[in-house]
Amino acid sequence: MTEVIRQKTKEVAMNQNAIYGLVVLIFLTVAFYIYFAGTAVHTLTILEKTKEQMQSLSVKVSELESDHLVMQNNINTEKATILGFVEVNNPTFIIKGGTKASLSLKTD
Numbered sequence: 001m002t003e004v005i006r007q008k009t010k011e012v013a014m015n016q017n018a019i020y021g022l023v024v025l026i027f028l029t030v031a032f033y034i035y036f037a038g039t040a041v042h043t044l045t046i047l048e049k050t051k052e053q054m055q056s057l058s059v060k061v062s063e064l065e066s067d068h069l070v071m072q073n074n075i076n077t078e079k080a081t082i083l084g085f086v087e088v089n090n091p092t093f094i095i096k097g098g099t100k101a102s103l104s105l106k107t108d
Helices: 002-014 016-073 077-082
Strands: none
Touching: 002 016
16 A cells, blocks of 8 residues: 555656646745735734824823813803803793794794
């Protein structure tokens, strides 16, 4: 049995087409390895850049939220009056299911 395997191996090794086929197969394997390794490195660099951008955006959002809270805490009645807002003396609230009232937009 082992003698038959040796003979077949020698026949394949002596065949020029088999040798060329193995060389092409090895070349393609190396080419695919290089391609996929390069793709992996490229993907990892993009991932790192994306992580950095997300961190900077998170910091920027935190700063904007902080600024918003500071501005919201600075609003008072005097400042609103200066900006042109007026206080309502007799507010009217509309309640669903309350008394029948018709609303209209007067453009006089």
